[in-house]
Amino acid sequence: MAEQILTLDNIKFLLIGAGVSLLLAVGAMIMGLILGIIGATAKISKNKIANAISFVYVEVIRGTPMLLQILFLFLGFPNLYTLITGNYISPNPFIVGLIAMGINSGAYATELIRSGIQSVPKGQWEAGRSIGLNNSMTMRYIILPQAFKNILPPLVSEFIVLTKDSSLVSVIGAAELLRRARTLGATYYNYLIPLFCASLMYLVMTMTISYFARKLERRLKLSD
């Protein structure tokens, strides 16, 4: 049985799925970081409206399942679109999955980055301002680099979670790793081997991320 399933083509088929999963995770992480910086800035700003928007964003996204968010964007949103414009759309599952994951990750990143920013002593702001840097320059050159260093371990955890949770996008038909493993399973009436291979691939991805994160952390420690 194993020889039948583990052909070069099938392994390639799964590896491409692993690539898609990783692409989803990386894309979502980048989107999440951008949203997180915006969200965190809004959360600590003195503007009440910005505070409120950021608060609602984080609470709604963190308070509902990611699976539901993916389904909502893929199935619910087209209904809304039809209701408003009268036209039909059939969204691309990969794109929708990526956006849903990015929005989801942004909520967690907002809280992480906010705590990171607030962990930088107030004197660093003052020192930045005292040499004439304006607010956004101080944020960019002084505060964020220190904030990211402080929150690197939880950010890496978030990235690992994203890599695994990209499997949720399989429910809307994106051909990522888990989806492909199940396809193989259905083809050969054997799920054991494809699912086992998929788990190995997830493990290799997450452990590689951990490895590079540890290296990066050690490099950043130089200034301690």
Add this chain to the structure above:
Amino acid sequence: MINIKNLHKKFDSLEVLKGIDMKINEGEIICVIGPSGSGKSTLVRCINGLEQINDGEIWIGDKEISHNKTDVDLLRAKTGFVFQNFNLFPHMTVLKNLTLGPTKVLKKKDDDAIKTAEKFLKTVGLIDKKDSYPSQLSGGQCQRVAIARALCMNPEIILFDEPTSALDPEMVNEVLAVIRDLATQGMTMVIVTHEMGFAKEVASKIIFIDDGVIVEQGSPNEIFENPKNQRTKDFISKII
């Protein structure tokens, strides 16, 4: 050069500065002394716009700066500030600490900024530490780097907020020596300090603050040898 009129500063309901009037002329070295909690630090922080003032005016040259945000950035670029806790940027090397402001605010080229930075690192005697991180330096060395960082912005005045208070006693002198050096070069400075011997030696004017007002000001001789106000007398006799 700097003219302060009727400066008031409150933290919530606590009024820390209750109407300060003072003038800082070019080349002057003003030492601000007074008991803890008298408002000395708040005063220099207000001059640099680190604290928003509640009432009064701060004039730099012919510009009133305290109520305009863009002018405050401009003001800060022209006035150096040296903190009690140094506040060096821990994620940057000493050299990077010094070149950040000149490259980003003054838009200097990298080579120019590095040249200036190295010049001032020599002035404070730390050129061999240019590639170190702040965590690898002693407190006294950190404060000297902080002074060099302020100098790199080519400031018209440097404000010192208790520059030696966070230092171990054996490191106080190396920092004071650097400030003394600046004094002989004619740098305009306002120094909040508890080092009375030093104040007496370098200051061209002493300002004694108590309870948010300037109680007495004058030459070091007038304040230390011949104080007129009773509160000044009490303070001086307690610390000398």
